[in-house]
Structures are given as structure tokens and as C-alpha cells.
Amino acid sequence: MSLPTIEELSTSLGTETRERAERTDELKLETVRGAVLVVEDDPTHREILVEMLAGWGYEPLPVGSAEEAEFAVRNKRMDAAIVDVFLPGRSGATLMSRLRERFPQAVLIGVSAMSDAAMARKCKGLGADLFIGKPLNPERLSEALQSRHTSWH
Numbered sequence: 001m002s003l004p005t006i007e008e009l010s011t012s013l014g015t016e017t018r019e020r021a022e023r024t025d026e027l028k029l030e031t032v033r034g035a036v037l038v039v040e041d042d043p044t045h046r047e048i049l050v051e052m053l054a055g056w057g058y059e060p061l062p063v064g065s066a067e068e069a070e071f072a073v074r075n076k077r078m079d080a081a082i083v084d085v086f087l088p089g090r091s092g093a094t095l096m097s098r099l100r101e102r103f104p105q106a107v108l109i110g111v112s113a114m115s116d117a118a119m120a121r122k123c124k125g126l127g128a129d130l131f132i133g134k135p136l137n138p139e140r141l142s143e144a145l146q147s148r149h150t151s152w153h
Helices: 006-028 043-055 066-072 092-102 117-125 138-146
Strands: 035-039 059-063 080-084 107-112 130-133
Touching: 035 043, 035 066, 035 092, 043 059, 043 138, 059 066, 066 092, 080 092, 092 107, 092 117, 107 117, 107 138, 117 130, 130 138
Parallel strands: 035 059, 035 080, 080 107, 107 130
Antiparallel strands: none
């Protein structure tokens, strides 16, 4: 039985060290789940959503109006959007239809305190994947964000 050469030892140790470092990097690296546009005119609700999304590993893009939303995603990719249907100025409903055109694969979630079946149908007709009434249920929101876009048309 022969002893390993110095070259063999250094190669073996180098491979082990490299593999251990890669495993450590994988543990440290938290992948961002995606960019989520948050369109909410109430600053308190917007901040709560931002904190929840960041805690879940998403990159929140918070804005207070439809106009700000269009500006925010002008040169940025968006994987999902949570849009308050009733906004000052241009409506969230109009924004959802524009977002659907521009980001066909994104998950669009309409939200409103006026939560009834008619509002849910209206949002889905505009391209939303889901409608959630306020106050938002965090579990339902989390599940919605992890779903895939399904066309209603």
C-alpha cells in the first residue's frame, strides 16, 4: 500500500474544501423569490404588505398609485402584483389590465375591502389571477403568490 503523493493530497483537500465552501454558500444564499409590485394607497397597509413580502423572500416594489406603478415597472421585471382595485386617480382595475398586457406570465392579485363575487369576477375579467378581500389573509396571499398565472380568457 503506497502513501498518497503531495499532489494527490492537495487535489483531494482542494476538492473537499471547494465542495464544503459551495455547500456553505448555498446555505447562506437566500434566493429572492421574485419582484412583487405592491399598489396600495394606504401607507399603513402598504408597509405591512412590504414587511410580509420581504419576510417571505420576495423583493417588494411599493407604490401608492396606478401612475407610480407604471413608472416603477417601466424598466423593471415584475413577477407578481398585488393591486388595490380602488385607487385615487387612475383605478387599480385599469392598471391590472395594463399589467396583464405587459407582463403576461405575472401573477396578478386584486384586493379590495369591497369583497363580493361581482368584484372578484370583475378583477378576473381584467386579467387578475385571484381576488382577495381585505383584510388580507396572509396564508391565502402566500398561496396566491406561489401559484402560476392561469389565463381566464
